[in-house]
Amino acid sequence: MTYDDFSPEQQAMIDEIVSLLSPEKRFFVVTGAGMSAESGLPTYRGTGGLYNSGRTEQGLTIEQLLSGGTFRRDPELTWKYLGEIGRACEGKSCNRGHRVLAEMESAFADFCILTQNIDGFHLDAGSRNVIEIHGNLHGLRCDSCGFQKTVAAFSAIEIPPACDQCGGMLRPNVVLFDEMLPTVACERLSRQWQQGFDIVFSIGTSSNFQYIAEPVFRGAAAGCPTIEINPDRTHVSESCSHQFRAPASLVLDSIWQRYRDRQ
Ligand code: NAD
Ligand code: ZN
Numbered sequence: 156m157t158y159d160d161f162s163p164e165q166q167a168m169i170d171e172i173v174s175l176l177s178p179e180k181r182f183f184v185v186t187g188a189g190m191s192a193e194s195g196l197p198t199y200r201g202t203g204g205l206y207n208s209g210r211t212e213q214g215l216t217i218e219q220l221l222s223g224g225t226f227r228r229d230p231e232l233t234w235k236y237l238g239e240i241g242r243a244c245e246g247k248s249c250n251r252g253h254r255v256l257a258e259m260e261s262a263f264a265d266f267c268i269l270t271q272n273i274d275g276f277h278l279d280a281g282s283r284n285v286i287e288i289h290g291n292l293h294g295l296r297c298d299s300c301g302f303q304k305t306v307a308a309f310s311a312i313e314i315p316p317a318c319d320q321c322g323g324m325l326r327p328n329v330v331l332f333d334e335m336l337p338t339v340a341c342e343r344l345s346r347q348w349q350q351g352f353d354i355v356f357s358i359g360t361s362s363n364f365q366y367i368a369e370p371v372f373r374g375a376a377a378g379c380p381t382i383e384i385n386p387d388r389t390h391v392s393e394s395c396s397h398q399f400r401a402p403a404s405l406v407l408d409s410i411w412q413r414y415r416d417r418q
């Protein structure tokens with residue numbers, strides 16, 4: 156799908172967004188599971204969401220299963236779902252949308268991605284200023300002895316994984332629901348906010364977390380363009396100056412092509 160395949164209204168919105176871009180602009184880009192949907196990774200909620208019906212086979216919500224509390228009580232249960240997510244990533248890779256964002260980083264004065272995704276695809280695509288606020292699924296650690304390792308393929312390891320050093324159970328370097336956000340990532344986020352931004356993108360996230368919705372609210376309050384790309388409406392839609400109801404990679408690719416054609 157290219158620019159020509161969008162409706163006249165959508166083409167007009169792409170052109171309007173392109174007209175907002177210029178090299179001195181500072182971007183703050185928030186991404187969620189929808190960013191990786193076109194890589195073949197299912198989202199939790201919204202379009203194509205795995206858990207739109209609310210409950211998993213255990214009768215718990217996905218937030219309960221993937222919580223720090225459940226992990227402490229029944230780590231095997233949480234690991235069953237983490238292992239499934241890990242296996243779902245196998246053979247998948249970053250898509251055109253991730254690559255467009257990586258290319259954009261070198262074309263503008265400042266370009267920060269705040270992602271909730273734990274798949275590592277933004278870094279794989281070549282983006283450098285990425286805050287992985289929920290961590291990265293491929294990093295495992297032992298909270299007993301401090302051992303760490305990286306896992307490329309979850310199908311190749313036993314679930315739950317055992318620590319190579321002390322035999323205890325490893326956990327992934329991700330933030331489970333109800334756990335604190337990593338300090339280093341929070342510090343980077345607050346430094347980035349202090350630097351300020353001119354344009355906010357909110358891409359493929361249901362924006363359930365306050366710190367994910369916040370950039371849109373701050374941008375809107377400051378009169379910045381706030382652009383949502385998501386097939387569905389979300390909590391932040393009303394605060395967005397531009398709402399693009401279409402898949403992320405197609406929209407980003409068209410915006411980027413039109414911008415470069417204009418240069
Ligand atoms: P979410 O599942 O709650 O919401 C996904 C959003 O993406 C929905 O609003 C949906 O309409 C939208 N969407 C679906 N297809 C899209 C597309 N092609 N283009 C643009 N948008 C599309 O995800 P979330 O808001 O990121 O929050 C859920 C939590 O789940 C996060 O903590 C995240 O860490 C985790 N998660 C991560 C991954 C991943 O790493 N790829 C996948 C699933 C869930
Ligand atoms: Zn250990």
